[in-house]
Amino acid sequence: MATLKELSHKKELLSGGHRACAGCTEPIAVRQILMATDTPIVVCCPTGCLEVTTTIFPYTAWRMPWIHSAFENAAATISGVETGYKALKKRGKIDKEIKFIAIGGDGGTYDIGFQALSGAMERGHNMVYICLDNEAYMNTGIQRSSATPKGAHTTTSPAGKVIPGKKTFRKDLSACIAAHNVPYVAQSIPSMWKDLTNKVQKALAVNGPAFINVLVPCRLGWGFPPEKAIEIGREAVNSCFWPLYEVENGEWKLTYKPKEKTPVKDWLKSQVRFKHLFRPENESILQEIQTEVDHNWERLQKLCEFSAGVV
Numbered sequence: 001m002a003t004l005k006e007l008s009h010k011k012e013l014l015s016g017g018h019r020a021c022a023g024c025t026e027p028i029a030v031r032q033i034l035m036a037t038d039t040p041i042v043v044c045c046p047t048g049c050l051e052v053t054t055t056i057f058p059y060t061a062w063r064m065p066w067i068h069s070a071f072e073n074a075a076a077t078i079s080g081v082e083t084g085y086k087a088l089k090k091r092g093k094i095d096k097e098i099k100f101i102a103i104g105g106d107g108g109t110y111d112i113g114f115q116a117l118s119g120a121m122e123r124g125h126n127m128v129y130i131c132l133d134n135e136a137y138m139n140t141g142i143q144r145s146s147a148t149p150k151g152a153h154t155t156t157s158p159a160g161k162v163i164p165g166k167k168t169f170r171k172d173l174s175a176c177i178a179a180h181n182v183p184y185v186a187q188s189i190p191s192m193w194k195d196l197t198n199k200v201q202k203a204l205a206v207n208g209p210a211f212i213n214v215l216v217p218c219r220l221g222w223g224f225p226p227e228k229a230i231e232i233g234r235e236a237v238n239s240c241f242w243p244l245y246e247v248e249n250g251e252w253k254l255t256y257k258p259k260e261k262t263p264v265k266d267w268l269k270s271q272v273r274f275k276h277l278f279r280p281e282n283e284s285i286l287q288e289i290q291t292e293v294d295h296n297w298e299r300l301q302k303l304c305e306f307s308a309g310v311v
Helices: 004-008 026-035 049-054 074-090 106-111 113-124 174-179 193-205 218-221 226-240 265-268 272-278 280-310
Strands: 040-048 065-069 101-105 126-134 186-190 208-217 247-250 249-256
Touching: 004 065, 004 193, 026 049, 026 101, 026 126, 026 174, 026 193, 040 049, 040 074, 049 101, 074 101, 074 113, 074 126, 101 106, 106 113, 106 174, 113 126, 113 174, 126 193, 174 186, 174 208, 186 193, 193 247, 208 218, 218 226, 218 272, 226 265, 249 280, 265 272, 265 280, 272 280
Parallel strands: 040 065, 040 101, 101 126, 126 208, 186 208
Antiparallel strands: 186 247, 247 249
């Protein structure tokens, strides 16, 4: 796998000058993703933060063929392009090796685009789908999505006298895609560049569909100082709220195990969207969140142990 020095010598495929917020981790994640590619690529993005901040007409930050798709069908669009490429290759009209990547937000992946994603995974297209999960519809006003954590304040789950923020736990999308039995599924974060770039290289190398779920802290929707973005992401991993793992041909493997698992409340405390949970009347919700994180972490470790024993 590439070293940091090797990656730093590669041409930047996402230029500066885009309109992402100061402290946004999406451009950081995309730069790491694109640095991990060695062959020509075609990228498709549905509507979302990444699309609107990098392609304000008549400008573009993308130094490669790039397609904008509707909110719901990025996976269908890129799978159609991949099928067209295979047809041209079969007819001898193209001989170049090209890879195909769709990059969507959690709204366009967990919710609106889930049917297109599930269909593309099931049909077995040779493509990589990457979800940049900032845990809400940040581009359209910070509405809750099914990726939003329990207790988070958003404009459609406002914390107040009626409800204490979002009432339900987030959907485990990575496990949903793993249930499609595709060659490669992973979770990663730009706070750990080597983990992310290694996983992108693995995903591009498989023959078939691959999926990577990347947590991208959002300073606007989460409420933290811009300079804390990378640190906030690292805290999510060390509290095991966002474990780093991969499922390679059915084998579950942890790719990072914290030396000391930190309390999830320390991570929640660093974000304005959870500020109300630290009032005395909401103490039970903090405990519920910790219990859920503990349960999921234990379950993941057992899955990895079991998987290692049978594969």
